[in-house]
Amino acid sequence: MKNAAGTRRIRIGRTAGAIARAFLDNLHFLQGCELREATRNDLYMALSYTIRDRMLGSWIRGLREIAKSNPDGTGKTVCYLSAEYLPGPHLANNLVSLGLHEETRRAMDRLGVDLDALLEQEEEPGLGNGGLGRLASCFLDSLATLSVNAIGYGIRYEFGIFDQDIKDGWQAEVADTWLRHGNPWEIAKTELSQEVGLGGRTEPSRDRAGRWGVKWTPASRVKGVPYDTPIVGCGAEKCNTMRLWKAEAPVSFDLQDFNIGDYYAAVEEKISSETITKILYPDDAKDAGKQLRLIQQHFFVSCSLKDMIRIHLSRRRSLESFHEHFAVQMNDTHPSLAVAELMRLLVDEHGMEWDKAWAVTTAALSYTNHTLLPEALEKWRFDLFKDLLPRHLEIILEINRRFLAGVREKHPGDEGLVARLSIVDEAGGRSLRMAHLATVGSHAVNGVARMHSELLKSTTLRDFHEISPGKFGNVTNGVTPRRWLALCNPGLAELISRTIGPGWTRDLEELRKLEDCAGDKAFGDEWRRVKLDNKKSLAARIREVAGIAVDPDSLFDVQAKRIHEYKRQHLSVLHIIALYLCLKRDPAAEVTPRTCIFSGKAAPGYFMAKLIIKLITSVGAVVNDDPDVRGRLKVVFVPDFNVKNAQKIYPAADLSEQISTAGKEASGTGNMKFALNGAVTIGTLDGANVEIREEVGVENFFLFGLTADRVQETKARGYRPSDLHASNSCLREVIELIRSGHFSPGQPDLFRPLVDSLMDRDDYMIFADFDSYLDCQDEVDSAYRHVDRWTRMSILNVARIGKFSSDRAIREYCRDIWKIEPGPAGGEVKISSKGEA
Ligand code: F58
Numbered sequence: 038m039k040n041a042a043g044t045r046r047i048r049i050g051r052t053a054g055a056i057a058r059a060f061l062d063n064l065h066f067l068q069g070c071e072l073r074e075a076t077r078n079d080l081y082m083a084l085s086y087t088i089r090d091r092m093l094g095s096w097i098r099g100l101r102e103i104a105k106s107n108p109d110g111t112g113k114t115v116c117y118l119s120a121e122y123l124p125g126p127h128l129a130n131n132l133v134s135l136g137l138h139e140e141t142r143r144a145m146d147r148l149g150v151d152l153d154a155l156l157e158q159e160e161e162p163g164l165g166n167g168g169l170g171r172l173a174s175c176f177l178d179s180l181a182t183l184s185v186n187a188i189g190y191g192i193r194y195e196f197g198i199f200d201q202d203i204k205d206g207w208q209a210e211v212a213d214t215w216l217r218h219g220n221p222w223e224i225a226k227t228e229l230s231q232e233v234g235l236g237g238r239t240e241p242s243r244d245r246a247g248r249w250g251v252k253w254t255p256a257s258r259v260k261g262v263p264y265d266t267p268i269v270g271c272g273a274e275k276c277n278t279m280r281l282w283k284a285e286a287p288v289s290f291d292l293q294d295f296n297i298g299d300y301y302a303a304v305e306e307k308i309s310s311e312t313i314t315k316i317l318y319p320d321d322a323k324d325a326g327k328q329l330r331l332i333q334q335h336f337f338v339s340c341s342l343k344d345m346i347r348i349h350l351s352r353r354r355s356l357e358s359f360h361e362h363f364a365v366q367m368n369d370t371h372p373s374l375a376v377a378e379l380m381r382l383l384v385d386e387h388g389m390e391w392d393k394a395w396a397v398t399t400a401a402l403s404y405t406n407h408t409l410l411p412e413a414l415e416k417w418r419f420d421l422f423k424d425l426l427p428r429h430l431e432i433i434l435e436i437n438r439r440f441l442a443g444v445r446e447k448h449p450g451d452e453g454l455v456a457r458l459s460i461v462d463e464a465g466g467r468s469l470r471m472a473h474l475a476t477v478g479s480h481a482v483n484g485v486a487r488m489h490s491e492l493l494k495s496t497t498l499r500d501f502h503e504i505s506p507g508k509f510g511n512v513t514n515g516v517t518p519r520r521w522l523a524l525c526n527p528g529l530a531e532l533i534s535r536t537i538g539p540g541w542t543r544d545l546e547e548l549r550k551l552e553d554c555a556g557d558k559a560f561g562d563e564w565r566r567v568k569l570d571n572k573k574s575l576a577a578r579i580r581e582v583a584g585i586a587v588d589p590d591s592l593f594d595v596q597a598k599r600i601h602e603y604k605r606q607h608l609s610v611l612h613i614i615a616l617y618l619c620l621k622r623d624p625a626a627e628v629t630p631r632t633c634i635f636s637g638k639a640a641p642g643y644f645m646a647k648l649i650i651k652l653i654t655s656v657g658a659v660v661n662d663d664p665d666v667r668g669r670l671k672v673v674f675v676p677d678f679n680v681k682n683a684q685k686i687y688p689a690a691d692l693s694e695q696i697s698t699a700g701k702e703a704s705g706t707g708n709m710k711f712a713l714n715g716a717v718t719i720g721t722l723d724g725a726n727v728e729i730r731e732e733v734g735v736e737n738f739f740l741f742g743l744t745a746d747r748v749q750e751t752k753a754r755g756y757r758p759s760d761l762h763a764s765n766s767c768l769r770e771v772i773e774l775i776r777s778g779h780f781s782p783g784q785p786d787l788f789r790p791l792v793d794s795l796m797d798r799d800d801y802m803i804f805a806d807f808d809s810y811l812d813c814q815d816e817v818d819s820a821y822r823h824v825d826r827w828t829r830m831s832i833l834n835v836a837r838i839g840k841f842s843s844d845r846a847i848r849e850y851c852r853d854i855w856k857i858e859p860g861p862a863g864g865e866v867k868i869s870s871k872g873e874a
Pocket of ligand 1: 166170
């Protein structure tokens with residue numbers, strides 16, 4: 038016994054010596070090599086296992102605590118259902134959360150291993166498209182930090198979001214093979230696999246007690262195997278689980294075919310089962326409406342709910358108390374089948390009476406909406422749905438029938454209202470409106486920023502708000518300060534901790550103490566030095582990946598996010614062209630040197646977004662080398678925006694571009710990350726920008742553009758972008774330069790679709806906001822020239838951004854939606870004197 042304990046102490050010891058020994062052991066026993074012949078990946082794997090070993094104790098404890106709720110409501114488990122996660126590289130984050138980075142660096146130094154090279158080696162899991170997936174990962178970090186029992190359920194896509202290359206200025210997609218060298222963070226729990234049915238038919242049936250019910254006989258079955266990844270909270274007191282499902286063929290199926298001699302059919306079945314979790318759909322703001330996507334959603338929702346029920350029953354509890362022990366959050370409508378599946382499991386499989394099951398279901402479920410864009414709202418064609426999920430369709434129709442009966446009772450004669458509320462859309466071929474299903478089946482519905490939640494109530498879900506106003510709330514998004522400051526910006530984190538102490542890592546409001554330093558000359562000098570260092574690092578990287586030299590003393594003007602017309606990267610390009618024209622006209626003009634940095638992926642099928650990337654790179658190709666410009670204006674596109682690259686971009690930004698058409702961006706979370714790293718925002722009154730501006734102070738935020746109301750009014754009055762083009766000479770010149778082929782030599786028509794769409798429709802009001810944006814950018818130019826003023830704005834942005842911690846967001850979910858009392862926040866992050874994570 039003593040020996041075992043001693044061995045374990047060595048295996049999980051926290052000193053540099055213990056870490057070094059464990060690392061060498063893992064290299065030998067798990068990777069099968071010794072230090073001198075180990076590849077970089079061997080070293081990375083061995084170190085990751087070494088760190089994972091140090092999480093296993095609390096991880097096992099964490100799983101044991103799931104659903105062990107107490108009568109006072111503490112200990113309830115949050116099940117976060119999300120089709121997407123973007124956790125980012127685990128190793129560095131775990132070192133920070135466990136407080137092991139210093140000792141690990143020392144251990145690696147002793148062995149002559151470059152820790153930074155190992156951190157670079159990690160392939161991040163790109164299991165999401167953008168904001169929604171990253172939000173899910175920030176929330177898992179905060180849940181663990183606040184000691185809330187939680188499981189993040191999702192899909193283990195074999196191919197995540199594509200890697201982006203830039204070839205001849207265009208986006209090229211490369212398959213993301215993130216699992217090819219193995220994944221040291223996951224453990225497959227094969228014995229916890231679940232089976233999920235698909236297709237087939239339903240028929241009335243009687244159970245053993247003689248009660249009538251419905252029997253669903255699926256045409257096929259698929260097995261879901263859970264892969265668990267530990268999610269450790271800051272200070273390492275709590276370790277939760279992200280449980281991702283991989284699809285496999287059920288073993289019995291293979292054998293059956295094999296027995297009748299059809300070996301090929303058995304293998305084909307296996308392949309088709311595994312297809313389900315092969316790939317993430319790379320669309321970020323359009324409902325793909327594809328059959329495989331519906332299968333993916335059903336697959337992970339069904340596996341997850343069955344897993345919760347398994348856990349619940351293993352505690353010897355009645356399913357009638359399910360909602361007292363589990364709070365199930367649907368991250369957008371992608372998991373909204375949970376409404377039907379939980380009903381099916383309770384009623385069909387566990388014999389619960391409908392009304393009771395409905396009470397349990399709605400008490401357990403809640404729904405977060407992330408978009409108002411009509412093209413992004415999920416709908417499923419009736420016939421497609423019926424083929425795949427015949428029993429679920431019956432259940433949804435019954436839910437709808439009962440729901441509409443209640444509406445008719447309260448609003449007799451209002452058939453218009455009934456049609457608008459119905460889960461079934463009868464227009465243009467029947468379809469199911471998943472946002473309606475999620476709303477009807479939840480006790481709480483929330484938007485992700487105050488403005489978005491208000492618009493949700495007054496537009497997309499207006500009728501639902503009218504009939505049940507109490508259901509609706511708001512939880513403004515937040516981001517984890519561990520990854521998005523402590524880890525990605527060690528220089529600034531160290532300066533802040535040295536000045537106000539390390540408490541901000543678990544209570545971001547503590548940053549407010551920095552307000553007192555905003556006028557301090559010496560502090561300002563240090564603040565700028567950190568920013569300059571970060572800009573130098575990014576400049577070096579830009580040279581490496583894009584082959585462009587940029588001046589770290591210039592204003593780094595950054596727009597990093599998915600490429601979409603509503604986000605208006607092209608508005609920024611029009612501004613760049615206007616600046617370029619100024620410099621051409623008067624090469625001696627006094628200007629603030631700028632480096633305009635873009636980064637972001639376009640959906641592979643979104644032609645206009647891809648053309649915007651080509652426009653950015655083409656404008657760069659002309660501007661960057663023009664002798665009249667003399668390096669005072671540079672345009673760069675940094676390829677492959679993902680968590681890893683984002684960590685290098687945010688800390689180097691001076692100006693954060695948050696310029697969406699007002700009313701279109703639900704919240705934004707990049708806006709929060711930029712501000713947290715000392716960038717000043719230029720933005721519209723949209724999403725969380727509204728609240729950021731309120732917090733940091735209107736004088737520390739560059740506001741421009743039409744408000745959401747004015748956008749609507751302008752459109753209602755009959756907006757004609759060509760009139761603005763005719764009356765605005767600067768705009769005209771800019772557009773004509775693109776039209777003339779100046780940026781597309783030999784291909785004058787290249788950007789024609791973009792120009793035509795602006796001239797004909799300008800759905801996103803680029804022309805309408807053009808003047809206001811350019812004026813605002815002039816103000817930015819002059820503010821940046823006043824070094825002290827800019828530094829003060831930057832410091833105050835950080836000092837007043839505390840509200841946008843995901844810890845605050847999770848506390849609000851706990852209080853308003855899940856009815857959970859979170860535990861105390863874990864310990865703080867220790868920032869090393871060298872400021873290295
Ligand atoms: C984003 N949505 C919102 N969707 O656009 C952004 O304003 C918000 O801050 C963020 O959610 C978090 O609340 C988003 O990222 C997707 O990526 C979906 C993925 C699946 C297909 C449809 C879009």
